[in-house]
Amino acid sequence: MKPINVGLLGIGTVGGGTATVLKRNAEEISRRAGRAIQLRMVADLNTDRAREVAGEGVEVTNDANQVVCHPDIDIVVELIGGTGIAKDMVLKAIEHGKHVVTANKKLLAEYGNEIFARAQEKGVTVAFEAAVAGGIPIIKALREGLTANRIEWIAGIINGTSNFILTEMREKGSDFADVLQEAQRLGYAEADPTFDIEGHDAAHKLTLMSAIAFGIPVQFSKAYLEGISKLTSQDISYAEQLGYRIKLLGVTKRKANGIELRVHPTLIPEKRLIANVNGVMNAVLAKGDAVGQTMYYGAGAGAEPTASAVVADLVDVTRLATADPEHRVPHLAFQPNQMADLPILPIEEIETCYYLRLDAADRPGVLADVTRILADAGISIDAMMQKEPEAGVDRATVIILTHLAVEKQVNAAMARIEALPTIHGTVTRIRVETLDN
Numbered sequence: 298m299k300p301i302n303v304g305l306l307g308i309g310t311v312g313g314g315t316a317t318v319l320k321r322n323a324e325e326i327s328r329r330a331g332r333a334i335q336l337r338m339v340a341d342l343n344t345d346r347a348r349e350v351a352g353e354g355v356e357v358t359n360d361a362n363q364v365v366c367h368p369d370i371d372i373v374v375e376l377i378g379g380t381g382i383a384k385d386m387v388l389k390a391i392e393h394g395k396h397v398v399t400a401n402k403k404l405l406a407e408y409g410n411e412i413f414a415r416a417q418e419k420g421v422t423v424a425f426e427a428a429v430a431g432g433i434p435i436i437k438a439l440r441e442g443l444t445a446n447r448i449e450w451i452a453g454i455i456n457g458t459s460n461f462i463l464t465e466m467r468e469k470g471s472d473f474a475d476v477l478q479e480a481q482r483l484g485y486a487e488a489d490p491t492f493d494i495e496g497h498d499a500a501h502k503l504t505l506m507s508a509i510a511f512g513i514p515v516q517f518s519k520a521y522l523e524g525i526s527k528l529t530s531q532d533i534s535y536a537e538q539l540g541y542r543i544k545l546l547g548v549t550k551r552k553a554n555g556i557e558l559r560v561h562p563t564l565i566p567e568k569r570l571i572a573n574v575n576g577v578m579n580a581v582l583a584k585g586d587a588v589g590q591t592m593y594y595g596a597g598a599g600a601e602p603t604a605s606a607v608v609a610d611l612v613d614v615t616r617l618a619t620a621d622p623e624h625r626v627p628h629l630a631f632q633p634n635q636m637a638d639l640p641i642l643p644i645e646e647i648e649t650c651y652y653l654r655l656d657a658a659d660r661p662g663v664l665a666d667v668t669r670i671l672a673d674a675g676i677s678i679d680a681m682m683q684k685e686p687e688a689g690v691d692r693a694t695v696i697i698l699t700h701l702a703v704e705k706q707v708n709a710a711m712a713r714i715e716a717l718p719t720i721h722g723t724v725t726r727i728r729v730e731t732l733d734n
């Protein structure tokens with residue numbers, strides 16, 4: 298059978314890994330796909346490096362337009378990143394009737410509704426396994442493997458760079474900036490690494506998983522996000538003393554009045570498997586009503602792990618190329634005319650447990666004031682720890698773990714606590730997920 302011709306846009310970290318895997322495993326891949334999948338054209342601004350990485354027999358250009366318009370190209374693989382030229386080229390490829398494979402979570406989290414609708418009209422597929430949790434086949438699991446279930450919630454460590462930073466800080470006491478540089482050197486970080494450390498990248502991925510899990514449009518602009526840049530080693534250490542690890546966690550949950558969609562540093566009990574996912578590794582927990590909790594673990598970033606997902610999509614698209622477009626797996630798992638209109642809840646409406654750290658005057662009655670404020674707000678305390686003040690300091694650090702509470706009530710209680718004359722500065726608040734049901 299005639300080979301499938303691939304046109305690759307961007308041959309950097311993931312593009313390079315894709316070229317390597319396609320070449321190294323060509324025979325296995327063709328046995329699985331039913332025909333050869335060959336890299337036919339590459340577009341990259343750095344044509345010298347592109348020629349070197351792509352190898353002989355591959356046409357190289359610095360103009361992505363030439364690839365997406367070329368009549369011989371069957372599938373366009375977009376690995377440039379961002380929402381500039383990448384968006385234009387993906388839409389143009391669709392207009393030209395090409396299937397698209399992309400690892401670009403930012404593009405799909407922000408413009409996915411438009412892109413999937415256009416692809417549907419043109420009868421082509423946009424595959425994006427590499428866009429969420431790198432090499433872990435999580436899109437396939439959520440969209441196909443769990444299709445019998447009413448999914449209740451998903452929680453995941455889905456940014457390799459920030460997990461690598463948190464792990465190195467906790468295990469080696471490394472400096473935040475040094476570890477970030479190392480993550481960049483290893484090719485884990487986004488072109489702008491603030492996307493990693495401030496939670497944007499994780500929120501892009503969570504937005505895609507949420508859409509697939511609940512059959513809702515992608516709504517990145519409504520996601521709540523908070524990164525790891527303000528986390529202190531003090532909180533990492535106190536959390537450990539209480540039996541927790543702090544992770545940048547993405548959580549999306551079905552509630553009676555809508556969907557929670559949030560990314561933030563989170564205390565997780567250290568006995569949970571996911572609390573022990575370290576370095577660049579990612580893990581996603583998905584709870585279905587029939588199957589219960591399932592967990593998916595693997596490398597979330599890096600050249601070949603991500604290429605593994607890109608090439609898997611190439612094989613899938615090759616297999617599907619001959620299937621009637623109406624009967625392919627829908628882009629967001631649910632049929633396009635069956636999407637639900639569930640609202641994304643504002644962060645004030647979410648319900649979780651909380652870690653609160655405060656600096657209190659070391660005097661009798663202070664803790665009673667704090668606990669009364671919490672009780673008045675209907676917030677019950679699960680655990681409390683007081684650190685004795687250092688010599689010559691008249692303030693003690695108090696850490697409180699709460700039971701489940703609604704965020705707006707916690708905010709109101711925090712404001713009242715901060716207004717007490719015996720409390721110094723602001724209250725530090727980190728959300729806690731026990732992930733037990």
Ligand SMILES: NC(=O)C1=CN([C@@H]2O[C@H](COP(=O)(O)OP(=O)(O)OC[C@H]3O[C@@H](n4cnc5c(N)ncnc54)[C@H](O)[C@@H]3O)[C@@H](O)[C@H]2O)C=CC1
Nearest residue numbers: 307308309310311340341342376377378400401598599603
């Ligand atoms: N690095 C990783 O571990 C992962 C990356 N991703 C996503 O994969 C995509 C690519 O990421 P990386 O490979 O890390 O980026 P990269 O920066 O290593 O590679 C991008 C390539 O695109 C080329 N490029 C830039 N503008 C171009 C243009 N106008 N025309 C043609 N080529 C152009 C660059 O020269 C570079 O070779 C991004 O969307 C990223 O978010 C997804 C999962 C993991």
Ligand SMILES: N[C@@H](CC=O)C(=O)O
Nearest residue numbers: 456457458485487598
């Ligand atoms: N920058 C991302 C790369 C993969 O999506 C990460 O660190 O996870």
Ligand code: NA
Nearest residue numbers: 426429431433
């Ligand atoms: Na994946």
